[in-house]
Amino acid sequence: MILTVTLNPAVDHTVRLDESLEAGRVQRASEARFDAGGKGINVAKYLDELGAETLATGVLGGFLGEFVATRLTADGIAHDFVETDGRTRLNTTVLTDAEYKINHRGPSVDGSVVDRVIERIERHDPETVVVAGSLPPSLGVEAVDRIAASADWETVVDVGGEQLDRLAGSYTLCKPNRAELAAATGAPTATVEECARAAEALRSTGFERVVASLGADGALVATRSGTVHVPAPEAEVVDTVGAGDALLAGVLAALAEGKPDEDALRDGVAVASRVVGVPGTTIPARSSVGDPMD
């Protein structure tokens, strides 16, 4: 089972404006939606859709935390969160002529919460643990290292780029985006070739594989045997929120089925290209033949 840990979840509020943003006047949204979000939660949602056994844990609090739990239950996503006093955040995406994303930093949580999260993980005895998303302001990367070192599960990590090079644990996979790859390595990432070099440099610092999401340029995977790039197919983009999480879910579901890295990356890119075509972190309807979501 692949268990996801979201230490700083969110309710994702996505609003659409049929005009440009303007200062000094009230503008009315033409559409709005609320989704249970945060990177680990999204990964669990997409894994579930892909038919992989999964469960979401992490930290929830307040009325927004209740919304997340209720929504996951309604969507049939298995979850087991630690409850805290700090209120789960509300992150906003505004879709106009461009995409604007405003994320709260999230509530501070007590360091002992990490022990409670580890207890929850142990309860479900996963093969793989995915720690994804920003950390609450009060926690450092040692919290992720503690989770990774608590048992013999494989740990996958998707935290901020500037935190990746501070991790000291053992990780089977990390998933930076282009900006995070640059932040983690200090290397140029303007071209796919530069990203490939940066991903290899990051991998050689101690990750078994690095899966880098490159937006419209697709994604690449760096392993000990080399680096493979998979371009993104042409896609109608509604918004990009959750695309990296969809990529990761596609890759992990394929690896769990025993597929090789290159095929897993192809599946991940296919899933991500579906997710950019729907608003928020909606799970796209199954349709096209050969799609790993079918």
Ligand SMILES: O=P(O)(O)OC[C@@]1(O)O[C@H](CO)[C@@H](O)[C@@H]1O
């Ligand atoms: O602030 P973080 O934790 O880095 O990112 C949180 C977030 O932007 O990531 C998800 C999309 O990947 C959204 O569901 C959520 O709002």
